[in-house]
Amino acid sequence: MEKLMSAAADRALSEVAQLVFSHLLEVGEATRKLLAESAGLSFPTVTLALTELTAKSMVCELRREQGARGRATIVYGVSDDSGWILGVDIGSTQVSFSARLLNGRILAHESRKHEGGAEKLGGLAGQLVANSAALKAIKTPPLAVALALNQVVPRQLVREGKPRPLALEIAEMFVGASRLPRSIPFLLENNVNCAAVAEHQDGLMRGHDDAAYMQIGVGIGLGFFADGALIRGGQGGSGELAQIPLSWRNDVVSGVDAIERRYGSLGLMQSVSGAFTGAAMPGSPEALFLLAASGDETARMLMSEHGIALGRLAATAATILDPEIIVLGGGLTRNEAFARIIVDEFQSRNQDTQLEISQKGAEATVLGACLLARDLAIGQIVERFHKPLSARPTLMPL
The missing domain is CATH 3.30.420.40 (ATPase, nucleotide binding domain)
Incomplete structure (x- = not known):
């Protein structure tokens, strides 16, 4: 631990170096002239900051570009050793x-x-x-x-x-x-x-300060940004859609995770088991969707009921949060026909909020974790x- 603390102290930066480094992290690579303009600093000040950053292995020379007058311009980037x-x-x-x-x-x-x-x-x-x-x-x-x-x-x-x-x-x-x-x-x-962080920083939510990501798979959840910041709530439990009661009648029990248990992938398969018997019963959501595509009426009915309910849940979230865009992700949304049912139901109720299907697949979560670690x-x-x-x-x- 002492070695780690010593290494951190050795790489402590002056405020000017911090400012220049923050701009370089944002743009990826830049010349001294571009850094001076973006940071609002003089050319000599940026030169001193880059000298400090280079000495501490935070910044390196990426390449040299030949200028119009024959002088080479150095392009700097964040070092591998940073x-x-x-x-x-x-x-x-x-x-x-x-x-x-x-x-x-x-x-x-x-x-x-x-x-x-x-x-x-x-x-x-x-x-x-x-x-x-x-x-x-x-x-x-x-x-x-x-x-x-x-x-x-x-x-x-x-x-x-x-x-x-x-x-x-x-x-x-x-x-x-x-x-x-x-x-x-x-x-x-x-x-x-x-x-949600992955979509906001490197996906369909990028450029939107008010945006939400709704995951529909084994579980159902929501992550959202307001004014460009990730909202976690007072207790850390914001976006827990699973906790919304399924029934508002006092004589009908709505247990913990009621929405998730009913409309996640496990809930879908429970509906399947009640509608099919024997060898005809599809063994997974993907099998159900294939059966529906082949024209099976029972499969199409279950698929439609489930998709409409999820579209209404997304519309509920949009009513509360008023985001510019909602991105749908998770295993169930990877079937185009099923996702279309959700989108159509949502758009029948909300014409103002953009609704899109994530293109990131299963890697969105680990990418978001990387972005949060980098941010920290x-x-x-x-x-x-x-x-x-x-x-x-x-x-x-x-």
Whole structure:
């Protein structure tokens, strides 16, 4: 730990260097002239900042471009030696990680399917990281690690008189199994929020300050941005659509996760089991959709009822949040015909909010975790010259 603290102190930057580095991180590469213009600094000041950043291996010369007058112009970029981050998806069906340099270059990416219970997932993900040959070859620890969890992540992980949340238990198992230094900042975030970050920074929500991502798969959840910032709520449980009551009648029980249990993929298959018998029963949502495409009326009816309900749920979210755009993701939305039912129902109720289907697939969550880890690392390096994606991220206590 002392070595880590010493390394961090050795790379502490002056305020001018922080400002220049923050602009270089934003644009990826730039000349001194462009950096001076974007940062509002004089050319000599930028030159001094780049000298400091180069000496600390934060910035490097990418190439030289020949100018009109025959003088070469140096193009600078974020150095490979500036550090790396780790994003980890600890999901309900697979664990995966992606390691990236601060400049965005991918170092390693691995996934593993599993059938373990929630209490085992942290250890499985940690073992995947610890056993990675690519990560073992890296001689420095990551600047930050972000864990995407299939759990509500409370703002306060340790509260007097309250039981320890499962999110913290999973994270602690990961840290132990991964053998990463405990002094590294570990950020915990809900998996749907991570997917929302991926869409907002590098997807269909990019450029929209008010936007939402709705995941429809085994679970149903919502992650959203308002005024360009990820909204996590007072307790950390914003976007938990699964908790919306399914029935408003006092004589009809609406249990915990009622919406999710009814309209997630497991709920769809329960409806299938009640409508089909024997060998004719499709064994998965994909099989149901294929049967519907072949003209089976029962399959088409179930598909339509389910899609319409989800379209109305999306319309409910839009009514409350008033986003410019909602992006639908998750396993059930990957069938074009089923997604079309959701979109049509939504648009019959809301003509103002744009509704799109995510193109990122299953990798959205781990990408979002990477972006949050990078965001945290950048904030620690450039301090006040960085607007964080999450104003109050949940970090594991030391």
